[in-house]
Amino acid sequence: MKEKRKHVIVAGGGVAGMEAAGSLAEMGIRVTLVEKGEDPGGHLLQWHALFPGRRPAEEVRKYLRKRIAHENINVITRTTVEKVRHHGHEIIADLSGGTEERADALIVATGFDLFDAHRKEEYGYGIYDNVITSADLEEMFNGKRVVRADGSVPSRIGFIHCVGSRDEKVNNNHCSKVCCVTAVKQAIEVRKLLPESEVFCFYMDMRMFGPYYEELYRESQEVHNVNYMRGKVSEASVNINNRLVIKVEDTLAGRPLKMELDLMVLMVGMEMSKPGARLAEASGLNTGINRFLESADQHYGTNRSGVAGIFYAGTCTAPMNITDTISHSRSAVEETVRYLGGR
Amino acid sequence: MSEQKANRFGFAINRSRAINYDTSDRKVREYVTMREPSFRLCFACGGCTATCTAGQHASFNLRRMNTYIRRGEIDSLREEVARCMLCGKCLLVCPRGVNTRNVVATTAEALRKLDRNEL
Amino acid sequence: MKPEGKKRIWAEYQKEIPDDHFFYVRSCIRQTFFAGSEQHFLKILREDLGKDVFEDPRHTTCTGIGYHGDVVPFETIQTVVARHFALATEAGYKHIAISCVTSFGIYSEILETWKHFPETLARTREDLYKATGRTFEVPETISHASDIIYKFRDEIARKAKYNLVDIKTGKPLKVVEHIGCHYSKMFPKYGVGGAEFPHVLTGMIEAWGGDVIDYPERRHCCGFGFRQYLVQANRGYSLFASRKKFESMEPYQPDLIIANCPGCTMFMDRWQYTIKEIDGITYGADGQGIPVLTYEEVAGLVLGYDPWDIGLQYHNVQSLPLLRRMGIKADPARRFLAKDGTPLPEPANLING
Ligand SMILES: Cc1cc2nc3c(=O)[nH]c(=O)nc-3n(C[C@H](O)[C@H](O)[C@H](O)COP(=O)(O)OP(=O)(O)OC[C@H]3O[C@@H](n4cnc5c(N)ncnc54)[C@H](O)[C@@H]3O)c2cc1C
Ligand code: SF4
Ligand code: SF4
Ligand code: SF4
Numbered sequence: 131m132k133e134k135r136k137h138v139i140v141a142g143g144g145v146a147g148m149e150a151a152g153s154l155a156e157m158g159i160r161v162t163l164v165e166k167g168e169d170p171g172g173h174l175l176q177w178h179a180l181f182p183g184r185r186p187a188e189e190v191r192k193y194l195r196k197r198i199a200h201e202n203i204n205v206i207t208r209t210t211v212e213k214v215r216h217h218g219h220e221i222i223a224d225l226s227g228g229t230e231e232r233a234d235a236l237i238v239a240t241g242f243d244l245f246d247a248h249r250k251e252e253y254g255y256g257i258y259d260n261v262i263t264s265a266d267l268e269e270m271f272n273g274k275r276v277v278r279a280d281g282s283v284p285s286r287i288g289f290i291h292c293v294g295s296r297d298e299k300v301n302n303n304h305c306s307k308v309c310c311v312t313a314v315k316q317a318i319e320v321r322k323l324l325p326e327s328e329v330f331c332f333y334m335d336m337r338m339f340g341p342y343y344e345e346l347y348r349e350s351q352e353v354h355n356v357n358y359m360r361g362k363v364s365e366a367s368v369n370i371n372n373r374l375v376i377k378v379e380d381t382l383a384g385r386p387l388k389m390e391l392d393l394m395v396l397m398v399g400m401e402m403s404k405p406g407a408r409l410a411e412a413s414g415l416n417t418g419i420n421r422f423l424e425s426a427d428q429h430y431g432t433n434r435s436g437v438a439g440i441f442y443a444g445t446c447t448a449p450m451n452i453t454d455t456i457s458h459s460r461s462a463v464e465e466t467v468r469y470l471g472g473r
Numbered sequence: 474m475s476e477q478k479a480n481r482f483g484f485a486i487n488r489s490r491a492i493n494y495d496t497s498d499r500k501v502r503e504y505v506t507m508r509e510p511s512f513r514l515c516f517a518c519g520g521c522t523a524t525c526t527a528g529q530h531a532s533f534n535l536r537r538m539n540t541y542i543r544r545g546e547i548d549s550l551r552e553e554v555a556r557c558m559l560c561g562k563c564l565l566v567c568p569r570g571v572n573t574r575n576v577v578a579t580t581a582e583a584l585r586k587l588d589r590n591e592l
Numbered sequence: 593m594k595p596e597g598k599k600r601i602w603a604e605y606q607k608e609i610p611d612d613h614f615f616y617v618r619s620c621i622r623q624t625f626f627a628g629s630e631q632h633f634l635k636i637l638r639e640d641l642g643k644d645v646f647e648d649p650r651h652t653t654c655t656g657i658g659y660h661g662d663v664v665p666f667e668t669i670q671t672v673v674a675r676h677f678a679l680a681t682e683a684g685y686k687h688i689a690i691s692c693v694t695s696f697g698i699y700s701e702i703l704e705t706w707k708h709f710p711e712t713l714a715r716t717r718e719d720l721y722k723a724t725g726r727t728f729e730v731p732e733t734i735s736h737a738s739d740i741i742y743k744f745r746d747e748i749a750r751k752a753k754y755n756l757v758d759i760k761t762g763k764p765l766k767v768v769e770h771i772g773c774h775y776s777k778m779f780p781k782y783g784v785g786g787a788e789f790p791h792v793l794t795g796m797i798e799a800w801g802g803d804v805i806d807y808p809e810r811r812h813c814c815g816f817g818f819r820q821y822l823v824q825a826n827r828g829y830s831l832f833a834s835r836k837k838f839e840s841m842e843p844y845q846p847d848l849i850i851a852n853c854p855g856c857t858m859f860m861d862r863w864q865y866t867i868k869e870i871d872g873i874t875y876g877a878d879g880q881g882i883p884v885l886t887y888e889e890v891a892g893l894v895l896g897y898d899p900w901d902i903g904l905q906y907h908n909v910q911s912l913p914l915l916r917r918m919g920i921k922a923d924p925a926r927r928f929l930a931k932d933g934t935p936l937p938e939p940a941n942l943i944n945g
Contacts, residue, residue: 248597248600251601251786251787251788251789252565252566252788254597254788255597256594256596256597256600257593257594257597257598257601257789258593258594259593259594292568296568297568298568298569298570299566299567299568299570334516334518360519361518361519361520361523362518362519362520362523362566362568363520363523364520364521364523364524364566365523365524365566365788365811367806367807367808367809367810367811368593368806368808369807369808369840369843370807370843370844372593375808377523377524378519378523379518379519379520379521379522379523379528379534379536380519381517381518381519381522381536384534384537385534386522386523386525386528386529387523526773526812526813526815526817526833527817527829529812529832529833529836530828530829530832530833531829558813558817558818559660559818560773560774560777560813560817561697561773561774561777561778562773562777562813564777564778565777565778565780565787574778581662
């Protein structure tokens with residue numbers, strides 16, 4: 131008698147979920163990929179060009195689309211995984227709309243939410259016309275037009291690091307890891323698009339953790355004349371010409387500094403995604419002090435939930451870049467397959 | 474005395490600019506840390522100094538002051554501490570949740586005690 | 593500027609302001625600086641709005657200036673404030689109306705301290721009992737006097753005889769608001785609209801027809817900063833801070849500044865004279881200076897009270913051009929006459945005198 135084919139549910143169709151689904155399908159496992167949005171892709175759908183090499187994000191999107199175009203994968207969109215529970219050896223996922231899906235294992239790949247910049251009131255996002263987030267800027271890059279609200283071309287642009295990260299005032303003490311290098315990448319792109327412009331990054335620490343990141347930082351100074359100032363911007367306001375006025379300490383000069391900007395870009399951080407948090411709460415999955423999912427072991431078990439048959443992939447466990455998300459996702463698949471084989 | 478001698482030669486012996494961590498006085502740091510433990514959390518972002526009213530017109534810098542406390546640079550500290558107006562604006566900014574206003578108040582208290590040999 | 597963004601923030605910082613029955617605690621300096629201001633607060637509340645406001649003559653200063661000047665310890669000021677609460681308890685009041693931003697900041701700080709460190713509350717109860725034999729209830733709410741005017745701003749607008757509008761051009765007056773550091777910078781949730789985009793004065797200005805100016809140094813301190821003006825040699829710091837604000841608002845040509853705090857009102861008014869003496873600059877349209885009024889004075893004008901009863905003549909920057917713009921008739925010759933016609937001392941060096 132032929133054994134019944136194994137079935138795995140992947141909750142969340144971002145980079146992590148798509149890569150996991152593709153790898154599992156390749157091994158002959160049946161996959162149901164459940165994505166909350168209109169299409170799979172997650173945050174990658176919004177990005178224009180990717181650090182460190184500034185390749186078009188479309189290249190990676192294409193790779194992932196191809197990865198899930200497999201007969202073993204059934205993609206369900208506009209559907210949220212609300213709860214995961216056990217029924218003997220079986221895993222049951224309750225989906226939005228009241229249906230359920232049964233499987234042998236489940237991979238949580240619910241990703242992250244961008245920090246809501248309105249919450250840093252002192253920066254005036256949603257109030258001042260020319261305060262945007264890093265995600266808004268990606269959208270401008272997609273349209274190939276970086277302009278102010280009135281359509282004019284900005285001549286001085288400031289990138290504000292750590293917005294919503296490393297800040298106990300918004301209850302996020304963690305570092306979001308990718309926003310420093312995103313700022314460097316975006317600063318370069320702005321300089322290339324608007325060669326007349328002056329660009330400043332306001333940082334507390336430059337965290338260039340990945341391969342080629344420090345090199346990108348260096349290139350931004352050497353080739354693109356991006357300026358760096360060490361200090362946390364304390365507030366922004368506008369003057370009569372509707373230019374932004376920011377206050378910061380130039381900590382290296384040791385003096386407070388005031389500067390006018392035409393456009394201010396807030397480098398918003400990563401937070402545990404809300405639908406992911408709901409899923410964790412309903413299913414009794416542990417979360418850490420940073421509110422992301424807490425893995426069974428920080429070193430050799432980051433894909434394990436501690437609950438049999440439930441595994442983690444990608445930024446639902448911590449901020450990471452695409453490279454690490456894909457590696458993490460593959461190791462989640464490895465853990466899952468091992469689990470299925472051992473039963 | 475030494476000034477006069479220097480004048481006779483037309484030059485003086487330069488003093489060390491280095492912070493000598495082994496001879497500096499860290500009693501103030503201990504006092505402030507004990508009374509306001511959040512002091513230890515400062516990561517020198519300068520947010521407080523950027524927003525500070527006093528720092529706009531005087532050489533007052535709360536971020537630098539925190540460093541002086543940590544390093545035991547008492548003379549530099551003395552100059553700084555008197556300038557804070559205790560307005561509390563910096564409290565609003567600090568991403569590390571340092572009770573900045575109380576750090577200043579406690580430092581002033583520590584210096585007074587130091588002068589009275591009570592530390 | 594997107595107004596909906598500000599409304600979103602205002603909705604998040606709505607504090608409870610009671611409707612009636614206030615225990616009023618006066619400011620120790622306001623009655624000398626702007627003689628008619630507190631009087632008109634009481635008049636407006638009692639006569640125009642029909643509210644019950646109770647005052648106890650045994651109420652004293654909160655000692656806030658001493659506290660910020662490093663001469664009154666925190667334990668002492670907690671006991672002084674506790675005594676005020678004891679007077680309110682005795683009279684059966686649960687809602688405190690505070691007439692000064694410095695006091696308000698101190699009350700907020702004390703209430704927060706008691707909340708987070710209950711042992712300090714126990715200690716204060718003990719100290720007060722030992723010193724005076726009094727006991728007290730912690731009040732249910734604390735409101736700054738401007739919170740209360742804010743709450744009734746629309747009612748005042750319905751009774752308005754004048755608006756913050758230039759009657760010749762029909763255009764709204766351009767008004768600068770200044771809330772004062774201790775109103776909400778230490779504890780944003782105690783202030784209407786929080787600390788970054790406070791609504792307390794903005795709400796009044798808009799309700800009464802004016803346009804609020806949002807200028808770059810709006811959040812900056814006026815320079816009152818106790819430790820600065822208390823030492824004469826340090827007053828240059830204080831002046832610097834005020835001038836920074838004037839320079840920043842200058843391009844907007846404001847008609848009026850409304851301030852929340854006695855110290856701010858006083859310094860932003862008197863420093864205009866000092867800056868004129870030192871630097872030869874007078875701010876405001878046509879170099880006439882910018883009148884700096886309290887919220888009750890403005891409410892009084894809107895309700896049609898006589899400007900000289902309100903006490904506008906005792907500001908350094910005189911308000912005659914502003915009154916003309918608003919269409920308020922006021923005889924300048926009567927400015928320094930008492931009710932019975934006897935002449936009052938005339939201050940020297942007035943701007944627009
Ligand atoms: C501004 C910015 C720029 C970046 N640029 C780069 C770059 O240039 N290069 C790079 O390497 N990395 C970049 N990154 C990082 C990159 O975006 C992440 O590594 C990647 O998106 C993580 O993928 P993910 O699948 O873990 O999460 P996500 O992309 O967040 O995907 C999670 C998916 O799960 C869905 N979902 C959530 N909960 C549920 C649920 N309960 N049920 C069903 N579906 C659910 C969501 O709708 C979403 O589609 C950037 C990040 C930011 C913030
Ligand atoms: S990566 Fe950089 S900008 Fe992002 S939170 Fe960390 S330090 Fe701040
Ligand atoms: S409390 Fe002191 S250090 Fe903080 S902003 Fe005010 S003056 Fe500056
Ligand atoms: S804002 Fe806080 S963390 Fe930053 S320098 Fe000031 S005290 Fe330190």
